[in-house]
Amino acid sequence: MELMIAAAVIMVKVILITVILFIVPVPLTWLERKIAGHIQQRMGPMRVGWHGLLQPVADGLKLLTKEDNIPDQSDRVLFKIAPFVALVPPFMVFVAVPFGDDVSIFGYETPLYLSDMNVGLLYILAVAGLEIYGVIFGGWASNSKYALLGSLRTCAQLISYEIPMGFAVIGVVMLSQSMNLSDIVDAQEPLWFIVYQPLGFFVFFIAGLAEAQRIPFDLAEAEGDLGAGYHTEYSGMRFSFFMISEYLVMLTISVLCVLLFFGGWHGVLIPLPAPIWFALKVGFFIYLFMWFRFTFPRYRYDQLMSIGWKVLVPLSILNILITGIFVY
């Protein structure tokens, strides 16, 4: 019986997380367009539903009914699976993400995460890196020069920025003496790690921007020069999978920022339920991402590379050094 309940709870969690993750990009697209609108002194979507709330639904319907176009000379198998390869890793990341303390539902005590891995942080960084395969496949299989250039850029970018990102979190791991995300959050109960790790956060956030391929690092889909980058040739639902995956990566980075540096679900001053605090903080970071997008131009490919290797990597190593001196 115990086993049955445990299995049922895990099933419910799996379904819940999957559904939530599939739904989250929907309001995010609306939010992004609305924020863009208000930053740019216009209204954003207004026609479908109240203040355009149903716009994502209309967009979804449009994408569903669009022709699924596969270029003639493309590598059909790779072309078809690439969006899925890009879509799955962001979902897998959330296996290890805790959303709050233990809660009791109908008298059953359960923690607010799917799996409490002792190397959760390592797992997240590793799995998030897998998304790159979707990008490579998509860009290569399209048999288009624009897509190829886009995917080449993306690969180089993701690989170079994973290094400072990984180094930046080492500081956090040293402070909390754990790679378990709930332990890291618990270690921040007295004081958020942003206080100890401003440099680490800075590096992590910049690298995160690059990982999520947002302006000023959105070279992959630099519509100015490459049309749409690696998903130039995609249409319909396959295209939307790439979009969903991009939004989920943005969400992942925001979640990680909150978990590692901003005390996770621990609130300040106002006592609110843990998941709400968590959502508020994540929402703030997502807003930050969108705010950046409509403020900054984008870097050039070589400038991006030199920032990654010549600025962020040394800074993150310096951060490890400083943290090391203070911890021991």
Add this chain to the structure above:
Amino acid sequence: MTDISLLSKGEAGQKLTKELLLNLGPQHPSTHGVLRIMLELDGEEIRGVDTIIGYLHRGTEKLAENFTYTQIIPLTDRLDYLCAPSNNLAYVLAVERLLGIKAPERAQYIRVMMAEMARISGHLLISGALPMDLGAMTTLLYVMREREMIMDLMEMITGARMHTSFCRVGGVREDLPDGFEPRCREFCHVMKQRIDDYERLIAENRIFLKRTRDIGKISGEQAIDWGLSGPCLRASGVNWDMRRDNPYEIYDRLSFEVIVRENGDCYDRWKCRMDEMRESVKLIEQCLDQMPPGPVAVAMPDIAFPLNKITVKSSMEAMIHHFDVSAYGFPVPKGEAYVSIEAPKGELGFYIISDGSPKPLRMKVRAPSFINLQALAVLARGCYLADVIAIIGSLDPVIAEVDK
């Protein structure tokens, strides 16, 4: 131009690395129209550039040979469609030189004022479009807001927003409408603050500077050799402005500063336009201050349309003239004339040969965009792919004018 070959030279069986030939355009978001560029890429670096134009060719010059002098005016609107009044002005000045007439003072002020409004409108668009091509989309939507004000003013004067066709040989179509001046002054007032806004938004942005500083550099001598004009020339340190150095209309009565910058890179070309807008606002205000009352077209019924349309219905003489001018145009004395003005994009010239009939024998347009665009091949070589976009944006070609 570089010759581009897909096949690399090398012996059979040898593994070769060869340049990637990338076709940029004609359908591309940041070529500002239907410009097509063949790029020879080595990784992201540009080895060769071949600019291919002609996708928007409408045969303006050939068409003009079959139109009367008045009918050509709307054709000139469609050259640089962002700044139609400037094109109209250059064209009617050339015809007026052939005819040996001059428009009344009030008409000249109106023309100059509208040309300066057109300059602001054209510069606004490109100073928003360049950052947008580099990823900063917001700037474009900000400048659109002020451009809309200019469009409204244009609509108030002419009834049209873009293709104004307001100049006529010997004057302008009609007088300014009531209530125009306060609205125009309000615009000038707003515009001055908004230019500061744009500069605060983007001009000091480190990423923007990194993307435009020292990119697409051209020296003053080279710029002259390539025939660059307008802001593209002045950004390279050449102090040359037709409005000051070869004044036409009433520019010699207005005081303004010619903006010259030193570096000749994308940033300087962009900044040059920003500063020129400030000067243009001053010019508009001076025009409004100095504008004398009086007629807005020459009193030559065989050339100019009657300003008072009622007379056409009451006076036999006026009706005959009106019919004559509308149906057959007016003959222009035999000869040739070249007039060039400082259009927003550079030196816009019209060369007209008349054989004494009401239609030109030949009309040649010196389109500044066309000539400025030639420099792309020099500027882009050795740059990165993303720089080409910045260079196109800073050269500010309007493809309608390039292709004519």
